[in-house]
Amino acid sequence: MAAQDLPHASFIERYRNAVLGGLAVLLFFVAWQALFLIVPFNPLFITKPSLIATGYVDLLESGDLLHDLAVSAVPFFLGLFAAVIVGVPLGIVMGWRVRIGYALDPLMTVFYASPLVALAPLLVIFFGVGTAGKTIIVFSLAVFPFIFNVSSGVRAVDRLLVNVVRSLGGRERDIYLKILFPSVLPYIVAGARIAVGRALIGVLVGEFFAASEGIGHAISRFGDIFAIDRMFACILTVMVIAVVLTEGIRWAERAAFPWRVGR
Amino acid sequence: MVPYIHARNVNLTFRPPNRAPISALDGFDIDVEEGEFLSIVGPSGCGKSTFLNILLGLLKPDSGEVLMHGKKITGPGSDRAMVFQEFGLLPWRTVQNNIELGLELKRTSAAKRRTVAERLVSLVGLGGFENHYPHELSGGMKQRVGLARALATDPDVLLMDEPFAALDAQTRDLMQVELLRIWREARKTVLFVTHQIDEAIYLSDRVMVMSKRPGRAKKSFIVELTRPREYEMRVTPEFNDLKLEIWNTLKDEIVV
Amino acid sequence: MAETQALDLDLSAVGSARVVTSAFKQRVESMALGTAVIVLLLIIWELLPYFVSMKQGTRLFFTVPSRILATLWQMFASGSIWAPLGVSATAFAIGLALAIAAGLPLGILLGRSNTLNAMFDPFITAFNATPRLVFLPLLMLWLGIGVWSKVAIVFLGALFPLLINTHEGVRNADKLLINVVRSFGAKEWDVARLVVIPNSLPFIVVGLRLAVGRAILGVVVAEFFGAQDGLGVLMVRAASSFNVDVVFAGLIIFAALSLIMTGLVKLVEERMNRWRPQRAATE
Numbered sequence: 001m002a003a004q005d006l007p008h009a010s011f012i013e014r015y016r017n018a019v020l021g022g023l024a025v026l027l028f029f030v031a032w033q034a035l036f037l038i039v040p041f042n043p044l045f046i047t048k049p050s051l052i053a054t055g056y057v058d059l060l061e062s063g064d065l066l067h068d069l070a071v072s073a074v075p076f077f078l079g080l081f082a083a084v085i086v087g088v089p090l091g092i093v094m095g096w097r098v099r100i101g102y103a104l105d106p107l108m109t110v111f112y113a114s115p116l117v118a119l120a121p122l123l124v125i126f127f128g129v130g131t132a133g134k135t136i137i138v139f140s141l142a143v144f145p146f147i148f149n150v151s152s153g154v155r156a157v158d159r160l161l162v163n164v165v166r167s168l169g170g171r172e173r174d175i176y177l178k179i180l181f182p183s184v185l186p187y188i189v190a191g192a193r194i195a196v197g198r199a200l201i202g203v204l205v206g207e208f209f210a211a212s213e214g215i216g217h218a219i220s221r222f223g224d225i226f227a228i229d230r231m232f233a234c235i236l237t238v239m240v241i242a243v244v245l246t247e248g249i250r251w252a253e254r255a256a257f258p259w260r261v262g263r
Numbered sequence: 264m265v266p267y268i269h270a271r272n273v274n275l276t277f278r279p280p281n282r283a284p285i286s287a288l289d290g291f292d293i294d295v296e297e298g299e300f301l302s303i304v305g306p307s308g309c310g311k312s313t314f315l316n317i318l319l320g321l322l323k324p325d326s327g328e329v330l331m332h333g334k335k336i337t338g339p340g341s342d343r344a345m346v347f348q349e350f351g352l353l354p355w356r357t358v359q360n361n362i363e364l365g366l367e368l369k370r371t372s373a374a375k376r377r378t379v380a381e382r383l384v385s386l387v388g389l390g391g392f393e394n395h396y397p398h399e400l401s402g403g404m405k406q407r408v409g410l411a412r413a414l415a416t417d418p419d420v421l422l423m424d425e426p427f428a429a430l431d432a433q434t435r436d437l438m439q440v441e442l443l444r445i446w447r448e449a450r451k452t453v454l455f456v457t458h459q460i461d462e463a464i465y466l467s468d469r470v471m472v473m474s475k476r477p478g479r480a481k482k483s484f485i486v487e488l489t490r491p492r493e494y495e496m497r498v499t500p501e502f503n504d505l506k507l508e509i510w511n512t513l514k515d516e517i518v519v
Numbered sequence: 520m521a522e523t524q525a526l527d528l529d530l531s532a533v534g535s536a537r538v539v540t541s542a543f544k545q546r547v548e549s550m551a552l553g554t555a556v557i558v559l560l561l562i563i564w565e566l567l568p569y570f571v572s573m574k575q576g577t578r579l580f581f582t583v584p585s586r587i588l589a590t591l592w593q594m595f596a597s598g599s600i601w602a603p604l605g606v607s608a609t610a611f612a613i614g615l616a617l618a619i620a621a622g623l624p625l626g627i628l629l630g631r632s633n634t635l636n637a638m639f640d641p642f643i644t645a646f647n648a649t650p651r652l653v654f655l656p657l658l659m660l661w662l663g664i665g666v667w668s669k670v671a672i673v674f675l676g677a678l679f680p681l682l683i684n685t686h687e688g689v690r691n692a693d694k695l696l697i698n699v700v701r702s703f704g705a706k707e708w709d710v711a712r713l714v715v716i717p718n719s720l721p722f723i724v725v726g727l728r729l730a731v732g733r734a735i736l737g738v739v740v741a742e743f744f745g746a747q748d749g750l751g752v753l754m755v756r757a758a759s760s761f762n763v764d765v766v767f768a769g770l771i772i773f774a775a776l777s778l779i780m781t782g783l784v785k786l787v788e789e790r791m792n793r794w795r796p797q798r799a800a801t802e
Contacts, residue, residue, distance in 0.1 A: 020637035028642070045661065099552060106553035107560070113732070113781065114774030115739045118751070121758035122766050126580050201650040201740075208655070208744050216653075220744075223656035235653055242648040319702050339704045351699040355717045355794040364713070365703040396794045416703070 047228040052236065055229035064218070065237065072214040075131050076203050079138025083195060086139075087146025088188055092180065094147065095154025105151075112144040117205055124209045134206035134214075141202045145194040153187025154180060186257040193249040200242055267452060268295035268318070268420065273327035275313060287313040288324070289477035295452060297419075302455045302463035304509065305473030305481075306517045311456040314478070315422045318454065319345050331420070341369055344413035348425040350405040352397040358408050359384070359393040365416040383411040386445060403434040410442070414449055421451040425458065436494075439465060443492055460509050464488070465497055470509060475516040482512050582763045590764035591771060604772070606749040607738050610666050614673025615734045622678050622730075623723065626685025627711075630719070636686070647683065651675040651733075652740050659745040669741040669749070676733035684726025688719025721791050728784040735777045 033049045041048070047055075059065035094101040094108075120137050127133035161179050170178065207216025215234055222231035273291040278284045287310040295301050303311050316322040317329055320339040329336050331343070344365065352361050362383055363376040371379075384393055387407040397405055406426055413421055427435045439462060446453065457463050463470045464486055472481045484505060488496050496502055565583045573581060594600040629636045655672055662668040692715045700713045742751025750769050757765035 017633075017637035017640065020634060021641040024638035025641050099548075102549035102552040103556045104553075105549075107557050110557075110774065110778075113778050114770060115736045115777060116770075117736060117743075118739050118754060118770040118773055119766070121743065121755050122580065122763065125758055125761075197648065197650060201652055204650055204652045205740060205743070208652070219653065220656045223660050226660075228660075231657065235657065238653045239645050239649045242650065243645050246648040247644065316698075321698055321701055339702050341704065343702075345699075345702050347695060347699060349695055351693075351695045353696060353699075353713065353717070364700065368700070368703045368705055368709060398794065 043228065044226050045228065047232050051229040052232045055227075055233040059230055059233055065215075065234070068213055068215045068218045068234075069237070069241075072203050072207065072216065075134035075138055075206065076199055078131070078135045079202060080142050080192075080195060080199050082135070082139045083142035083146055083199075084188075084192075087143045087191070088150050091147045091150025091191075092154055092184065095151035095157075095184075096180070101151060101155075108144065108147055112148065116140050117201065120202075120205045120209065124206060129206070129210040129212070134203055134211075137206045138199045138202035141198040142195040145191040145198065146188065149187040149191030149194070150184055153184040156187075157183045186253065189249060189253050189256070193246055193253070196245045196249065197242065200238070200245075204238075266294040267297040267299075267332065268293070268454075269328075269330040269333075270294075270314075270318075271328050273314070273317065273324045273329060275310070275317065275322065275324045286477035288317075288479070290479050291327070292480050293471065295454065298450060298452055299469065300446065300453045300455065300467045302457055302467040302470045303473060304457055304460060304463050304470060304513060305478060306475045306513070307458070309473045309476050309516070310478030311473060312424050315345065315424050315454060315456055318420070319343055319422055341365065341416045342419045343422060344416055344418040344420075345422040345424060346406070346409050346413045346426040348428050350397070350402075350409045350429070352405055352408055352412075354397050357394045357396060358389060358400070361397070361408055362411045362415050364412055369416060379415055380411075383414055386414070386448065387411045388441070401434075402430045403438055406430065406438060407441070410445065414445075414451075419452060421453045423453060423455045425456055427462070428458065435462070440494065442466065447491065460506050460513070461497060464502060464505055464509070465492060470505075472509060472512045473516070475518060481516070484509055579761045580763055582767060587764050587767040587771070591768040594765075594768060600750075600772070603748055603750045603753045606666070606746075607742065607751065610669035610741070610749070611673055611734055611738050613666070614670040614737065615677050615730065617670070617674045618677035618681055618730060618734070619727075621674075622681030622726070623685050626682045626723075627689050627715075627719075629682075630686045630689025630715075643679065643682065646675070647679040651737065655741060655744055664745045664747055668745055669738060672741040673734045673737040676737035677730035680729035680733060681723070681726040684722045684729070685719055688722030689715055691722070692718045721788065724784060724788045724791060728781050728788065731780045731784060732777060735773060735780075739773060 029049045036048050043051075056065075090104075094104050117137075119140070123137055123140075124133045127136055157180060161183075162175055165174055165179055203214070204216040204219075207214040208220050211217040215238060219231055219234045219238075222228070222234065270291060270293045273288050274286075275288045276284045276286045291310070291314060293314070303314070305311050313322060317324055318331075318336065320336055320343070353364070356364070359377075359380050362380045366376045366379060380393075384390055387410055389404065389407050389411070392400065392404065397408070400408070406429075409426065427438050430438060443466060453466075455463070455466060460470075467486055470484045470486060472484070473479065474481045486505065487501065488499075561584050565585060568581070568583065629639055651672055654675065655668070658668040658671045662671055696714045696718075697710055700710055705713060738749070739751050742749040743755050746752050750772060754766050754769040757763075757769070
């Protein structure tokens with residue numbers, strides 16, 4: 001009875017939370033900056049927001065940051081793309097053909113559960129520190145979320161709907177296009193949300209190892225030369241990218257599949 | 264003499280953040296005698312449940328007085344217990360441990376709790392289900408647990424907030440019969456909130472109709488049917504006359 | 520119950536050519552097929568050198584299951600594995616323990632306070648979305664390449680699944696149940712003890728399962744880039760000297776540990792779910 005116009009309330013509630021969150025972030029940076037008015041400042045180990053901002057400007061003006069990001073973006077997207085191309089069909093088949101699911105599930109589970117990053121040294125040495133090695137690392141990490149999400153999505157398809165389409169004279173093709181694909185699409189997007197995070201790990205692992213360019217390389221190099229301000233600038237950039245990607249996908253999920261909200 | 268439960272001019276307004284306030288009760292009066300079975304019927308959202316929650320001590324009225332035994336109600340107490348519409352059983356506790364909840368919070372010894380729970384399990388007809396979890400029970404059985412839990416602390420007043428609304432029609436009829444049987448044995452004062460006029464008449468000594476929100480007492484009807492009540496009484500002319508009379512009072516309050 | 524199950528089977532048979540079989544037969548079939556595929560792949564891998572000729576360079580990177588197993592056996596038999604494994608396990612254990620010690624109280628706190636939750640939300644979202652690996656160079660700078668930078672990475676990896684799940688479990692506590700125990704005179708602590716904590720336990724255990732996986736991952740990557748000892752260090756050194764067997768042996772050990780530990784947590788999870796038939800929480 002007290003909850004009749006809840007949507008309205010939750011909108012305002014959300015607005016309030018955004019303000020609080022924004023204030024907290026602002027406060028955090030102000031406190032960080034102000035801290036060194038009291039505490040002695042050692043530029044070899046720590047930095048402050050004002051210096052990070054200067055570092056940002058340097059990186060942007062020299063074009064280094066954009067160049068490194070562009071270099072990292074190639075294996076990131078190639079690997080993700082390959083993961084979709086392989087993972088989605090494999091997931092559909094594993095979910096729809098029960099025996100194939102039985103056959104491949106344990107194998108995939110072993111792969112998914114094991115820290116595959118552990119193979120990165122080998123992959124890097126074998127395929128080199130360039131795009132190929134990184135793409136393969138990204139792929140091997142990102143493919144499993146797609147496989148598992150899609151196959152569980154297919155298994156969750158309402159069999160009643162399949163029967164409805166069949167009873168209306170639908171063929172196998174109609175079942176795939178009208179039932180399977182739309183039902184599985186949300187699962188693909190949800191898989192993408194997880195895969196993006198793992199793909200970022202893949203890129204960073206590849207670039208920490210022995211790369212000569214890329215954002216991961218930049219972070220570890222700035223660390224080596226105690227350029228803390230520029231290092232923080234790069235780290236913050238990665239954080240922003242990670243948040244934009246995952247929250248962007250989350251937002252897309254809500255916008256594109258409103259019927260799934262609350263599941 | 265002040266009646267057993269005595270409420271005068273009770274007002275309560277909900278003030279949800281960022282929204283218009285909702286006046287739930289406005290000048291609500293009620294008197295209940297000891298041992299009486301009183302039903303409250305009224306349109307959805309008229310504040311029936313709100314009043315039960317005030318009696319229970321979970322809500323505080325903005326103004327007005329609510330007395331029990333001549334004493335002001337300041338919070339929950341073991342002299343009152345509620346049976347909730349959605350059962351409210353702790354899903355991680357067995358039937359037995361759910362029934363013992365109130366006693367546990369009163370720091371009763373484990374041995375005493377066990378004795379009480381055993382007696383109540385058989386009173387509400389759940390023998391053999393002591394160690395089942397709520398999800399293994401049907402709706403009717405869940406509400407039997409809810410009833411046993413409320414009776415466990417031996418309250419003077421039983422507050423029942425649409426206790427059978429979540430049950431199917433047949434189970435509901437059976438539970439009404441059961442409730443009367445248990446009430447005969449336990450002899451509590453009962454405040455019973457419901458939407459169903461039949462249910463109210465069949466169970467109660469008196470039926471009170473509430474107005475639409477903000478709720479106030481509109482009119483009370485004495486039920487003259489003899490006790491013990493028989494199921495057949497529900498098809499007698501007296502029953503139907505009363506039902507019609509109550510309906511005529513209630514229907515003006517219902518907003519579709 | 521039995522009725523709906525039969526219905527499910529019947530309908531799922533529509534999707535495949537499968538006839539309705541008993542659940543037991545199905546389980547045997549699924550296990551047999553799954554094992555068969557893995558065994559078959561291992562055999563093919565083992566026999567591959569007999570059918571495919573490899574260039575000298577490629578052969579450096581190639582090994583077969585039998586050799587990996589022999590290496591693994593030898594590592595355990597000689598006892599050479601225990602020292603690095605101990606180093607890794609220490610970092611894992613300390614990091615995970617710290618994550619639990621910090622994540623649970625913080626999760627409960629944020630679950631109970633809307634204001635604090637709103638204020639912490641941007642930070643949690645940001646740190647949770649970002650691969651914790653990105654902080655490794657910084658942590659190495661601050662904490663050196665000993666055990667503490669590893670602990671920090673494990674901690675950061677394990678903290679958020681625990682915190683987020685605890686928070687979710689606390690917030691998810693049923694208002695009705697809280698009212699029920701209040702109506703019996705429960706104080707704030709009783710509400711926590713009787714409703715909030717039992718309700719969030721399954722969530723916490725799911726969080727723990729995720730945290731274990733993240734923690735192991737954290738140990739691996741931290742040891743790859745900035746450590747002196749540990750299983751991961753052993754693997755990187757082996758890789759750079761083309762000792763592929765050791766790399767795979769290390770992977771198997773990490774994978775086995777990961778599977779065993781998440782399996783143990785799953786057991787707890789299932790035990791806990793006795794009172795709730797449906798799956799508990801969000802992942």
